[in-house]
Each structure stands twice: as C-alpha cells, then as structure tokens.
Amino acid sequence: MIQKYRYLCALAKEKHFGRAAESCNVSQPTLSNGLRQLEEHLNVKLIDRKQKFIGLSPDGYTVLEYAKRILAEHENLKASLKAENEKLSGRLRLGVIPTALTYASHFIKKLNKKYPELRFTIESMSAPDLTRSLLDFELDLGISYVDTARSNALQTINLYQEEYHCLVHRDDISPGVSQISWADAAKYPLGLLTPNMQNRKLADAAFIEAGINIRPMIESNSLSNLVHNVKNGLGASIIPSQFFDINDHATDIVSLKLIDPVVSHGVGLLALDGEPSTHLSQAVVKLARQGLFNDQD
Structure with a gap:
C-alpha cells in the first residue's frame, strides 16, 4: 500500500x-x-x-x-530503526536558497565530519518554494530567511546574518575604498537577481530606503553569473558577503560593504515543528540548537 x-x-x-x-x-x-x-x-x-x-x-x-x-x-x-549508537545514516534532503549555497557547503562539511555515513541531496530553490516543499514533506530541512518562514508548522534556528556588499571591477573604483552607499552603488550599471527572488526584494527595499528607484542593466537568477559579469567589466552587483570569496577574484573584483543603510537579514535552519518530522531532521535540528554550525572553520 x-x-x-x-x-x-x-x-x-x-x-x-x-x-x-x-x-x-x-x-x-x-x-x-x-x-x-x-x-x-x-x-x-x-x-x-x-x-x-x-x-x-x-x-x-x-x-x-x-x-x-x-x-x-x-x-x-x-x-x-536504522539508528544505532546515535550514528546517523541515510539521505538528508536539504533545500537551500541560492544566496546560502556557499554556507550549505560548510553545513554539510560539519555533518559529514560527525556522521560520515550520511548522504545528501541539495536543491537550490526560492524561499517560498522551499517552505512549500517542507510542508509537503518533500524536504527534510531547509536553509532560508527566517523572517519568510511564516507558518506555525515550521520551527527556525538562526544560523547567521546575511550582509550585503557591492561588487565592482577593480578598474572602476579608487584604491583603498572599502565601503559604498546604496545611492552611490546605484550609479553603476547594475546586475541584480531577478525580481521573483527574495534577495532581490531585500535589495530593492534597501535602495528604496536610500531614496533610489533602480533599473538594472542585467537581471539573472544566478549569483555566479552576476559575479562573472562584474569580473568581465559589466558594471556592479549586489551580493551577500557570505556568498562571495574575495580571495578567488582578488585580481579582478573589489567587494565594498554597503552602508546608508546597513542591512542584514537572518538566515536559519527550517524544519517541521512536530510530527511527522523525520528522524534525520530531528537529529540535525538538535545539533543546530547545540551550536554545531555556528563557527565556519
């Protein structure tokens, strides 16, 4: 049956x-x-x-x-029934918003080190789709914005604060500059995520708070594509600082902290609250509450 x-x-x-x-x-x-x-x-x-x-x-x-x-x-x-001596095994289905994919590698590394028999399926999806998939039991856990998880059926555990940087080509900025206002960032031809994505909505809200209405030159549903556009001299982009490793692009790109306003949003682990949450999700939530994923070494 x-x-x-x-x-x-x-x-x-x-x-x-x-x-x-x-x-x-x-x-x-x-x-x-x-x-x-x-x-x-x-x-x-x-x-x-x-x-x-x-x-x-x-x-x-x-x-x-x-x-x-x-x-x-x-x-x-x-x-x-497979659980023995607190050793976790099986496949963990994890949904991740695109801006948290880099963090997800750290998350999985921590779990893999503790439970090497675990296997993982990672799906990149929008915050609304992630929440829907959790409620439909298609995922065990999600990594998403905590303030979008508006369901009494879900529990959230904070993991980190997402902050925002403006990426510009090294040739387009004066040496020694380390931060930039949202208003000044808007003066560049901008490449941003597509309007349906939560991170784009957060960026739009920050520009509006700065008194700016933007018209991006490029819209993409891929953060990696936006980074490579900047690398190739196609304007600037707004990227969560946790996604971007400046060491990988040090000769081409400068990452400037965005100010006026300074914006951050909580990203956390999402799981069903109560039954029927899976054995794996219950165990990982317990580890998250114990602080396993707090440091990113």
Missing part, C-alpha cells in the same frame, strides 16, 4: 502518468493499475481521467494529504 500512496504523490506532482511512472521507476501500466487498486481499496474516485490526466478529485486531494504524511512517517520509521 505504501507504494500506491507513493504513486499518488508522484502523479500529483508530475501531473502526467508517464512522468509519474518514470519518477517512481515503474512502467506506466504498473502505476495506473496501482492507483486503480488504491481507489478500489478506499472505495473512492481519486483521479479525473479521460485519455490523459485531468486532475485529482476532491477525495483525491484529501487522500493526497494523508498519503504525504504516511510516506513521511514511513521514512521516519525506517530511519529510526
């Missing part, structure tokens, strides 16, 4: 029988037959179908919510 619930969750996510079957590593007839058996077992119609998938029925959506919880509890049970 567990597998049939997995089929239903896959179909709800993929919205296509073929893709759902592929994600479950079964044939399409196997998936379709499994879903019909689930309908017969529950004596309800789960799926609106003609020649192709139309959507879930109202009962289907009700069963889907239970199915997600059943699968999460099943994975939690397996992980708990």
